[in-house]
Amino acid sequence: MKQVKSIYPNIFNGLLAKYQQSTTGFFRGLESGIDLLDQEEGLGPGAVETSWLYDLTVKPLVAEVHDIVSKEGGIISTIVDDFSIVSSFDTMIEALNVLVRKGKEVGYFINFNKTQYCMSPVYDKHILQSRVKILIDLGFSMDMIKIHPDSVSLSEDPVNVQKREEEYGFKLLGAFIGSDTYIQNNLLKKIELLHIEKHNLINFPYIKNRYLLIKFCFISKFNYIFRTQYPQHTNFLVDIFNNMQQELTQSLFNKEFNNLEATYVNEITKLSCQLGGLGLRCQKITQYSAFISSITSCIFDLSKSFPQHIQTGGPENCFNFYGFTEVNKKLDSSDNLLIEPDDKLTEAIFYTASSIQQSSEDKIFNLHDLNNVNSIISKLLNTLKSINYKDPDSYNHFHDTVNRKPNQLQSHLYNTMSQTLSDDITQIMYDKIPTNEIHNNKNFFFQQLSCLTANQSNIAGSFLTSTSQSFYNKFSNKEFSTLLCLRYNLDLDYIPTNLPCTCNRYNKVTGIKQPRIVDKKGFHICNACNADACPTMIHDAVQNVFAQAFKNAGCHVVNKPSVEDADGKLLVPDHLVLGNATESGQGLMIDYRHTDSGQTNPLDFSEHMLKSDTE
Structure with missing residues (x-):
């Protein structure tokens, strides 16, 4: 509060009044339900002012540490009380001593039981032993010190490289950083937890709420993993995520699927609601759009942390991207615009951009854009500016519908690729209809294609795009599942199959007139009934239903x-x-x-x- 008074005097009185008031908080998830907690002074957890005041308090401490580590090109990154430092060993020890000694003055205390230290390779045993001892004396426990797999042995025993690779890494804001083995093993552990959540959702009794949880909560976790990990680490997850989503999707219909129906539903429901789907996403397209959008959205911040590698200029809200330094050097020394990637980041950007180019039929990238990583990022930044000219550096959240934040880069990339996917699915279904059955409404693909094109509008999927809990509470489980089944022309067991039509047809074998059975979906009434009165009667009955509604x-x-x-x-x-x-x-x-x-x-x-x- 002293800093607020000296730096921001205009808001001091308001914050002080709020700071001195008592607050009632609560605990969730207890066996007893929710318990209240009285807070006599200070701001409650979750208040915006809490994080701001904490950042303001530790700012001088962070600045001092930054001055220490930046001498040798090191960096410090902070998110409230999570500090991450990259530096040489000697500089790191100096910075840690400052944090331990001066941190208590501003309320920052290092919890060494949760603080991990990943060492760079050390090839001298005595140096390695000395560094480990210094870290332990500082407060680290041995299991929090991660020795690099390429380092020498700490003892007389040979190095267990596999064990070191499994342990070398750490978790930062939900993302895994470290060796390939460490990242893959921890992603597999994450999958085990997601499988548990999947089964809990399938067993959740309220189907319409299950749909909301799947769409806006569960599969968003897939997206976060794709945004924060390299594609080479998440390629094996795409099929796993699609299979999880397939099980969850089929549970919404509350029916048994045959193979043909299952294949159709699994592919169609990945499309956005406007394209006839349920907005549950194709995970391969999500992977492509997520990673490269994440990199593009933070390219300015990366350039400030690594100015020697990424060059930008101008203010954050309207900066110029000059490119990766190494790529610029090669471009300056050669007339060839084709520069191959030479590090993990540029390789990942190249891989993703190439995949997007193939999946979008040149609608996002053309082959010239893929000459080098600078041209790829420049194209994405220009795309972002064109769809969001007011704030080109805004954080790119992801929504599947075009009317929710269409100015975000990942939405734009995903929607473009999913439109191509929708066109491909439509063409495949059309090709499966024999030429002599192009107007045969009994053909499965004819029926499915007719329903799909009918669903491709905002009106047809309006009941799926609401985020209101009260709106979905209007549906019973059976009503909601029935709506989904009707949307995708799926058979419903409780609709009778022996309803005769008033029209008559001659039996080709006996030559006797006999009633025609009406199919469940009404294609007979719409297209094949030869009794004019029958469609009229059905039409009048539908009128009465609408009137009553x-x-x-x-x-x-x-x-x-x-x-x-x-x-x-x-x-x-x-x-x-x-x-x-x-x-x-x-x-x-x-x-x-x-x-x-x-x-x-x-x-x-x-x-x-x-x-x-x-x-």
């Missing part, structure tokens, strides 16, 4: 009112809905007309989309 919502419904057009001719809409039908309270006229969908080619997408917009 509007009445239940508090609207006044008038059946078939007489309305004249400009020429004095009578127009007879099926229903007129009055009352609070819109947010403004204006009346809304709903005109339901029977259309002969048999005359409309379901595979003509332009014609179908016009029809969907009208609906």
Whole structure:
């Protein structure tokens, strides 16, 4: 508070008043439920001012440590009370001594039981033994000191390289840093925990809430891993994540799938809701878009931490990217723009950009953009500026729908690639329909393709895009699963299969007229019924259902009112809905007309989309 008063006097009184008030906090997750906690002074955990005040308090200490480690090119990075330092051994010891000695003055105490030290390679046994002793005397425990796999043995016994590789690394903000073996082993442990969460979700009794938890919580963990780890470390996870997602997705439908249905559902539901899916993401596309977006979004901060490697200029909100230093040197000494990557980071950027170029059909990168890592990052920064010109360096969060933060880079990359994926799926389904069955509504792929194109609109998936808990509470489990099954033209066991139509067909064997059985999805009524009265009766019944639904919502419904057009001719809409039908309270006229969908080619997408917009 002394620093606030001296540096920010205008807000001192407000913070002091809040600081002196008592606060009621709470504990969650206890067997007794939630217990309250009275806090007599200070700011409660989670308050924005808490982190800010702490950063303000430790700022002089961090500045002093920075001055020490920066002499030899070292860095210190802090996130509230998590300090990370990279430096030579002697400088590191000097910095740690300052933190131990002066940290207590500002409330910073190193917990050596949780502090890990990863050593660089040491090839002299006496030097290694001396350094380990210094660290232990400082307060480190032996299991927190990670000796580099290439170092000499600490004793007379031979080096167990495999054991060192398994232990060499640490965890920072959920990301694993260290040897390849350490990272892979810890990611496998993470998978075990995710499998437990997956089974808990499948057993969660409320299906619509399960959908929300899967979409906005569970699979977001996949995305975080892809953003914070190199693709070479996460390639093996893509199939694992897709299989997890497949099990969770099928649990939402509450039915048994045959192989054909399972394949269709697993691929379609990965698309965004607007493209006819459930917004559950294709994990391979997520991996591509996540890593390279993460690097691009923090390229300015990386250049400040590593100015000798990455060159930028200008303010953070409008900086210029000059490129990686080593790449610039090679470009200056050669007329060839093709510069091969020579380190782990540039290799990962090249790999991801090449994969994106192949997956997006040159819609994001062309081959010239892949000449070198500088041209790749420059292209992404220009893309980010074009979709978010006000704040080109904003943090790139990821949302699957185009109306939620479309100005973020990962969303843009993902949506572009997923559109290509959607086009490929549509073409594959179309190719599976034999030429002589192109209008046969009994063909499985004909039916699925018709439903898919019908679902490709904001209106068709509106019940899936709400994030309101109260909205989803309106659905029972059966209602929600039924909606999903109908969305993807899947059979429902509780719909009867022996309903006869009023039309008659001649039996090709006996020559006798007999009733035609109506299929579950109504394709017979829409396209194949030869009795005009039958579609009309069905249409009238559907009208009554809609009318009752509007009445239940508090609207006044008038059946078939007489309305004249400009020429004095009578127009007879099926229903007129009055009352609070819109947010403004204006009346809304709903005109339901029977259309002969048999005359409309379901595979003509332009014609179908016009029809969907009208609906």
